[in-house]
Amino acid sequence: MAGATGGYYVPASSPWPIIGSAGLCLLMVGFARTLNGGGDVALAMFGGGALIIIVMMVGWFHDQIREGESGMYNAQVDRSYRWGMGWVIFSEVMFFAVFFGALFYVRNLAVPWLGGEGHGVMTNMVLYPDYLATWPTNGPGAVGGTFRLVSAWDIPLVNTLILLSSGFTVTMAHRSLKLDNRKSLLVWLGLTIFLGIAFLYLQASEYIHAWTEMNLTLGSGIYGSTFYMLTGFHGLHVTVGLIMLIVVWFRLAAGHFSAERHFGFEAVAWYWHFVDVVWMCLFVFVYVL
Amino acid sequence: MSEYQEAIGRDDHQDGPAKGIRRWLFATNHKDIGTLYLVFSLIMFITGGLMAMIIRAELFQPGLQVVDPGFFNSMTTMHALIMVFGAVMPAFVGLANWMIPMMVGAPDMALPRLNNWSFWILPFAFAILLSTLFMEGGGPAAGWTMYPPLMLQTGDALPFVIFSIHLMGMSSIMGAINIIATILNMRAPGLHLMQMPLFVWTWLITAFLLIAVMPVLAGAVTMLLTDGFFGTSFFDAAGGGDPVLFQHIFWFFGHPEVYIMILPAFGVVSEIIPTFSRKPLFGYSTMVYATASIAFLSLIVWAHHMFTVGMPLAGELFFMYATMLIAVPTGVKVFNWVSTMWRGSMTFETPMLFALAFVVLFTIGGFSGVMLAITPADFQYHDTYFVVAHFHYVLVTGSIFAIMAGVYYWLPKWTGHQYPERLGKWHFWLSVIFVNVLFFPQHFLGLAGMPRRIPDYAVQFAEFNMISSIGAFCFGVTQLLFVVVIIRTVIGGKRAQARSWEGARGLEWLLPSPPPYHSFTTPPEIHPDAHPREIAHPAGP
Numbered sequence: 001m002a003g004a005t006g007g008y009y010v011p012a013s014s015p016w017p018i019i020g021s022a023g024l025c026l027l028m029v030g031f032a033r034t035l036n037g038g039g040d041v042a043l044a045m046f047g048g049g050a051l052i053i054i055v056m057m058v059g060w061f062h063d064q065i066r067e068g069e070s071g072m073y074n075a076q077v078d079r080s081y082r083w084g085m086g087w088v089i090f091s092e093v094m095f096f097a098v099f100f101g102a103l104f105y106v107r108n109l110a111v112p113w114l115g116g117e118g119h120g121v122m123t124n125m126v127l128y129p130d131y132l133a134t135w136p137t138n139g140p141g142a143v144g145g146t147f148r149l150v151s152a153w154d155i156p157l158v159n160t161l162i163l164l165s166s167g168f169t170v171t172m173a174h175r176s177l178k179l180d181n182r183k184s185l186l187v188w189l190g191l192t193i194f195l196g197i198a199f200l201y202l203q204a205s206e207y208i209h210a211w212t213e214m215n216l217t218l219g220s221g222i223y224g225s226t227f228y229m230l231t232g233f234h235g236l237h238v239t240v241g242l243i244m245l246i247v248v249w250f251r252l253a254a255g256h257f258s259a260e261r262h263f264g265f266e267a268v269a270w271y272w273h274f275v276d277v278v279w280m281c282l283f284v285f286v287y288v289l
Numbered sequence: 290m291s292e293y294q295e296a297i298g299r300d301d302h303q304d305g306p307a308k309g310i311r312r313w314l315f316a317t318n319h320k321d322i323g324t325l326y327l328v329f330s331l332i333m334f335i336t337g338g339l340m341a342m343i344i345r346a347e348l349f350q351p352g353l354q355v356v357d358p359g360f361f362n363s364m365t366t367m368h369a370l371i372m373v374f375g376a377v378m379p380a381f382v383g384l385a386n387w388m389i390p391m392m393v394g395a396p397d398m399a400l401p402r403l404n405n406w407s408f409w410i411l412p413f414a415f416a417i418l419l420s421t422l423f424m425e426g427g428g429p430a431a432g433w434t435m436y437p438p439l440m441l442q443t444g445d446a447l448p449f450v451i452f453s454i455h456l457m458g459m460s461s462i463m464g465a466i467n468i469i470a471t472i473l474n475m476r477a478p479g480l481h482l483m484q485m486p487l488f489v490w491t492w493l494i495t496a497f498l499l500i501a502v503m504p505v506l507a508g509a510v511t512m513l514l515t516d517g518f519f520g521t522s523f524f525d526a527a528g529g530g531d532p533v534l535f536q537h538i539f540w541f542f543g544h545p546e547v548y549i550m551i552l553p554a555f556g557v558v559s560e561i562i563p564t565f566s567r568k569p570l571f572g573y574s575t576m577v578y579a580t581a582s583i584a585f586l587s588l589i590v591w592a593h594h595m596f597t598v599g600m601p602l603a604g605e606l607f608f609m610y611a612t613m614l615i616a617v618p619t620g621v622k623v624f625n626w627v628s629t630m631w632r633g634s635m636t637f638e639t640p641m642l643f644a645l646a647f648v649v650l651f652t653i654g655g656f657s658g659v660m661l662a663i664t665p666a667d668f669q670y671h672d673t674y675f676v677v678a679h680f681h682y683v684l685v686t687g688s689i690f691a692i693m694a695g696v697y698y699w700l701p702k703w704t705g706h707q708y709p710e711r712l713g714k715w716h717f718w719l720s721v722i723f724v725n726v727l728f729f730p731q732h733f734l735g736l737a738g739m740p741r742r743i744p745d746y747a748v749q750f751a752e753f754n755m756i757s758s759i760g761a762f763c764f765g766v767t768q769l770l771f772v773v774v775i776i777r778t779v780i781g782g783k784r785a786q787a788r789s790w791e792g793a794r795g796l797e798w799l800l801p802s803p804p805p806y807h808s809f810t811t812p813p814e815i816h817p818d819a820h821p822r823e824i825a826h827p828a829g830p
Contacts, residue, residue: 007396007810007811008395008396008397008475010317010396010397010401010807011317011401011402012317013307013311013312013315013316013317014315014317014402014405015314016402016406017315017402017403017405017406017408017409018315018405018406018409020406020409021406021409021410021413022413024410024413024456024459025413025414025416025417025456028417028449028452028453028455028456029417029449029452031448031452032417032448032449032451032452035448035514035518036445036448060402076474076475079470079474080399080400080470080474080475083466083469083470083473084399084400084403084466084467084470087465087469087470087500088462088466090500090501091462091466091500091503091504092504094500094501094502094504094505095504095505095507095508097504097505098504098505098507098508098509098538099508101537101538101541102508102512102523102534102538105531105534105537106529106530106531106534109531110526110529110530110531110533110534111529113531114529118601119599119601137529138522138528138529139522139525139526139527139528139529139530140526140527140529141526141527141528143522143525143527143528143529144520144528217520218515218519218520218521219519219520219521219522221522221528221529221530222522222523222528222529222530223529224521224522225515225521225522225523225528225530228521229511229512229515229521
């Protein structure tokens with residue numbers, strides 16, 4: 001009900017959910033058809049679906065922003081959003097955990113077994129007698145051919161420092177917001193965005209270098225698979241976080257949020273910290289070790 | 290103006306439902322969305338059921354008479370995908386949507402628009418899944434477990450199946466988040482966690498499981514996708530990967546998934562049995578702890594689905610012992626349901642009949658589960674009809690019967706009409722008889738060595754297969770009675786009271802039947818030391 005009476009805001013009927021569902025359907029069908037060799041029609045469906053989803057997100061968030069800024073959300077609604085964002089981030093943690101789990105299994109179990117350790121002794125002797133289990137590896141079949149490694153202490157180290165700094169800058173931005181210092185807030189948040197863009201730029205250039213010059217691709221056996229899937233999904237999440245940071249920056253510039261009530265900002269900051277933590281795990285388990 | 294009138298007078302949305310189809314497409318009301326989920330799940334139940342009929346028709350006699358073997362395999366695969374993701378899970382979400390806000394005294398779910406999105410993803414996801422049956426290469430036919438490398442031999446359908454599952458996962462995760470936020474944030478002031486109805490507790494715990502494991506399924510099928518289209522080697526030994534890796538990831542999702550499908554059933558049954566025994570649930574807090582224990586244990590037993598793949602002995606032993614351990618809290622719950630009835634003043638209307646059948650038959654399913662848990666024994670049972678019998682007992686006489694019990698129990702509340710009791714009883718008795726004709730012989734088929742997922746079998750299995758198939762056809766036809774009951778109750782029937790069942794207790798029974806479109810816009814008063822069944826219970830009908 002209306003926040004004006006202190007009651008919990010229950011929104012009126014909204015077209016955005018079904019629009020979003022139709023958009024998702026079109027996107028998925030288009031993507032699937034493209035993978036099956038669908039050509040232009042498939043790509044058009046994919047693009048159309050993506051467009052519909054963007055329209056949905058703009059429309060839906062616009063409704064929420066209007067509701068929030070006009071005071072319809074009370075403290076209880078705020079708590080619902082906190083729970084929501086927290087659990088979304090947890091579900092993403094579980095998603096990354098799958099790929100880290102796969103990495104752990106492959107490095108500690110599958111590859112040693114292929115190399116003849118433990119109960120893999122006969123498999124190795126019969127099928128892969130020439131295979132030496134090391135890491136990185138592209139398997140007994142040397143899938144994808146020889147590749148070179150990305151050194152952890154090169155761009156990845158720089159990216160680590162970038163993301164750690166961006167965690168600091170977003171926290172400083174939050175402090176400024178709570179102190180109602182808008183100018184300082186916009187500077188700190190702008191710095192965070194700049195650092196995020198720098199991260200993505202460096203990651204992209206590293207990808208291009210690795211893919212074209214070092215022959216490290218998705219097809220480079222299990223090493224390439226885990227490397228690109230983990231860093232790739234991470235990059236995707238950084239991109240999403242960056243878009244959210246930019247949107248919040250513009251909202252703050254437009255005068256949205258108050259020093260006391262600004263969960264939209266906090267949610268994005270939480271997400272950004274999550275992305276940072278995932279990178280730290282990546283840096284340790286994918287690049288260094 | 291009264292606070293109540295002020296609350297509804299000053300909001301910016303309509304007091305009643307939107308007109309026509311907008312009400313359903315643009316819904317934000319938990320009751321409407323609950324109805325959408327339930328109707329959708331019924332349609333999916335019938336669809337999955339028809340696939341089961343095709344399966345049992347082919348298995349009626351030895352030989353290949355009815356369908357092409359490849360199509361048979363796609364039927365077994367799709368039957369499971371539809372039933373698990375399209376029938377059982379959405380039905381429980383529908384019951385949750387309808388009942389949880391009313392049970393905790395909330396005006397609606399925490400995030401009503403997100404709620405609607407969770408629902409509307411599903412028809413599209415299943416349209417994509419079902420459309421694969423008409424594609425080049427047919428629908429997915431590698432089993433609902435989708436093991437590589439066989440799954441990677443799926444034709445054009447492969448990416449469609451994978452994306453369909455991604456969509457279903459999104460729906461479930463968002464729904465689960467909504468449920469947690471509702472239960473933790475929207476309870477009427479003074480309603481403590483240990484005062485909530487058990488159905489709410491079981492859903493709270495189920496929601497945690499959903500958020501934890503649906504992303505794992507997403508990861509697994511994403512790896513299938515990349516192995517299939519982008520040249521990765523997750524499941525390819527030549528590249529250093531391992532097909533068994535998929536099994537670990539899948540079952541890390543898959544085992545909690547089956548508990549996701551049964552915990553809400555425990556909740557439904559825990560609501561029904563006290564009502565028709567006219568006694569409070571025995572051992573409320575123990576039931577809560579047992580449910581939580583089951584959920585926790587469910588996360589560490591996944592490899593009991595993989596005992597025969599060649600895991601190290603230490604692993605096999607761990608998973609055996611951990612799996613057997615789950616029987617303990619589950620047994621506690623069964624004892625508590627029985628103890629609830631002890632010295633109760635009992636009547637046996639249809640909801641109670643289904644709930645009692647659940648207790649007995651689910652327990653039988655649990656016993657075959659303990660047999661399967663014993664690793665050396667499982668080496669004989671694995672991939673035979675013994676497994677098929679086990680999971681159909683826990684899912685059909687377990688989850689499905691609990692859903693039906695819940696529907697019978699709450700239909701008067703939802704519609705304001707009593708359902709036709711005689712027809713309900715006919716539905717029950719025919720169902721319970723035929724479900725046993727259908728699935729009990731499958732235990733013996735499995736013990737005698739009949740493998741699963743085969744369209745043709747050795748002649749010594751013929752008699753029991755014929756019996757099972759007859760049971761299936763009769764069980765299938767019997768479910769039409771259920772559809773008739775529902776339609777007749779929605780359309781009309783004797784007026785139902787607010788407290789539709791004499792022994793029913795809880796906030797939802799304070800509301801009229803049917804409840805107003807928006808209920809508890811002002812929260813009800815909770816008596817601070819109230820027994821869970823007696824909260825806000827004024828003297829009266």
